Structures are given as structure tokens and as C-alpha cells.
Amino acid sequence: MTDDKDVLRDVWFGRIPTCFTLYQDEITEREAEPYYLLLPRVSYLTLVTDKVKKHFQKVMRQEDISEIWFEYEGTPLKWHYPIGLLFDLLASSSALPWNITVHFKSFPEKDLLHCPSKDVIEAHFMSCVKEADALKHKSQVINEMQKKDHKQLWMGLQNDRFDQFWAINRKLMEYPAEENGFRYIPFRIYQTTTERPFIQKLFRPVATDGQLHTLGDLLKEVCPSAVAPEGNRPGF
């Protein structure tokens, strides 16, 4: 993992320049200026937009404000999906900045989960980490950690502290010397071309003949439509 330090840092510090604009039908007492923010790809919308909320609430009356939610070109943005995933899935082919519309009314119950507090984000995040470790280590590593280690993982994400986060996460990324990798690779494949939320299956990092599986092997097995036959450009 130490060889990958540069890659880990690049992934962690990835940012998306975003412009937040208040939905035109929201009732304001004066004009609402757009708000610009660099969003961390690895975080969650409701975790990093307190300033956005405060900015727009300044020009609104209390009674016109309920739970904040975000939308891009008519699509409600699922706050429980990582920001980078939302951008790559919906807006990566558009020019920057990413233009997100902010709403305080008419929460789309069918499309979005509620996010009443930061505790809900923490619970969701920790559940994802636990699910991943169930696949990687039969939950042994995450369960052996103390409550304070779990908390450090969350605080590292919440406060954008790479070292604090990775001090704990590196343990979740290790495997015994005698093994060639995790038990199963925790992965999810998202596509805009399908109704299903994502593809998630059991996939071992090593083939039966001992060869290490590549990303291409994974895609060929679980998402063959995304992989072109030899010599052609991949179809999306």
C-alpha cells in the first residue's frame, strides 16, 4: 500500500468544482446568488454542504424551509451515493462547473432517502465499510477494531483528514501474507443505461489457477456488455 500512496492521495483529494443555484420556485426575500464550492469526490453531499444551506437560508423565511435536497437536470441527487459517483454518472460529459439546483420544498420521497442529521450519514458510511469488510475479511478486521477506531474512520472522512482516515483504513486494506488478496473484492458497478441500481456480486481476486484477476476479468464476468471483443473500442 505504501507504493500506492500517491494514488491514494490523488483519489482522496479529488475535487469537483460545483455551482449551486437555488430553484427558481423557492420563495426568497431577496435575490439568491449562486454559491460555488469544490466538492470532495469521496464524500457525501449532505456532509459537505452546510455552507450552501446557510447561504440560501439567509434569503429565505423559516416557514419556507424544509429539508434540503439537490437536483441535477431534473434528477434528484441521492446523497447516500459518493459525490464523485454522482458526477461521473450524471455530469462528467458536461462542462464544468457542475451545476446543481438546490431545493427546500417538495422532497421527492420516492427518489431520495431522508437525511435528518449527520448521524444518518455516519451510520450509512459505517454500514458500507462493514459490508465491504464482510466481503474482504468475513468482517474479522472491522469487528476486531474498537469503537474509537470506527469513530476515527468517520472523523477522518468528515474532517477531510487523509492521514487520520488511512491510519485505520490501511488495516482494512491488508490481507494475510499467505493469501494473495481479499476473500472477495467489494465492488459495485453503476451504469446509466440500466434500471438496476448497481451490479454487486461475489468475485475472488485470484483465479483457480492462481493468476491474479484484473479489472478486465471482473468486467468480462459481471458486466460483459461494457467490454468490447478484442480489437474494438469498448461500448458503453
Add this chain to the structure above:
Amino acid sequence: MEVDILLKAVGDTPIMKTKKWAVERTRTIQGLIDFIKKFLKLVASEQLFIYVNQSFAPSPDQEVGTLYECFGSDGKLVLHYCKSQAWG
């Protein structure tokens, strides 16, 4: 397409009379929560948590079919349900 699930109560949560269910693959955890709450005659405002492997609570929009594929054993997916947070 359906998968078999086995529901287990945690703590003092009421026990379902019928524990084994065949559920559509695309049914979500939230759908399952609503069903169990109705079956146990719980009030809408009461919370219900569902756990896989007695270790994590899947997102409400997660599909049962995916959970079965990744965490099922002996032809079924075991899910623990609880009125309070059992495993964090």
C-alpha cells in the same frame, strides 16, 4: 425471480409467526421493513432495523437479490430485524 429469506428477531422485538419468506429479487430493504412492520402491527413511526450477517444494516434502497447473492448461504438469506440499533 424470488429468493428465500429467513427472518430472525433480535432482543425483545416481536417474533414473526412465519419466518421463511420467498421474496422478489428486486424487493428493497425498505419494502421488507414496511412489510414486517405491517405484519407485526407496529406503528408507522416505530423504527425497524434490518441486519445482514449480524454486522451491517444495508441501505433501505438495496435489493434483496443482491444481498442474497453476496451474503446468502444454504439457499437462503438470513436477516435479523430489531426495533433498536443492534449492531451499530
